[in-house]
Amino acid sequence: MVRRRIRVPETQGASPCTQTKKLDLPPTESGEGRRSTKLDTKKYNMKFKFKKDKRNPYWKKLELRIQKNAAKKDKKFILTGPWKKFLEKRDGIKIYLVDGNWIRNNLYGGFNHGGHGYVCEYIPLDEIWVLTTHPVDCKCKHVKPNRMMSKNFRKSLILHEFTERNLMAKGMIYWKAHQLAEEVEKKAGYIRDPYSDI
DSSP states (O other): OOOOOOOOOEEEEEEEEEEEEEEHHHHHHHHGOOOOOOOOGGGGGGEEEOOOOOOHHHHHHHHHHHHHHHGOOOOOOOSTTTTEEEEEEEETTTEEEOOOOHHHHTTTOOOSEEETTTTTTTOTTTEEESSSSSTTOOOOOOOTTTBBBOOHHHHHHHHHHHHHHHHHTTOOOOOHHHHHHHHHHHTTTTTSSSTBBO
């Protein structure tokens, strides 16, 4: 399997908000249908202007602390149970489908669509968790009445989490990694936008 690296070079003299980023992306999900399609990474060269973080400073401090302490995680601490089902392994990262209701009732009430070890202190570094259903309070458009995620939404979500995780592993803060991961989702085109399940 070919390893894909994420490079994030900064242009000299540019403002931190208008730096050119080159992203080498992970391969797409090979689960359903077993037809693996590699993404053309050349089309993801982009100029990107980051949005200013206007959230409460508490969140930035918490995210930085989780990211900084990620390497110190106990590798033996792995949560298992009927709420967690293995989906696939890609570039050494295990991807799991998880029951969002169980997670919000037992681990963290604010867990949204997905997560990884650089943003969630209870997820091992070599795992990505994605929900099987949309949370009841999510703001996504075009969600089915039973709240099940479409295959394309899940593919887009896995691409998002994989990209965000790899950027954060290289030292990029969550706020910027999340924005670039959303941009990669849009360019991949599995769904109309990251907040719509069609």
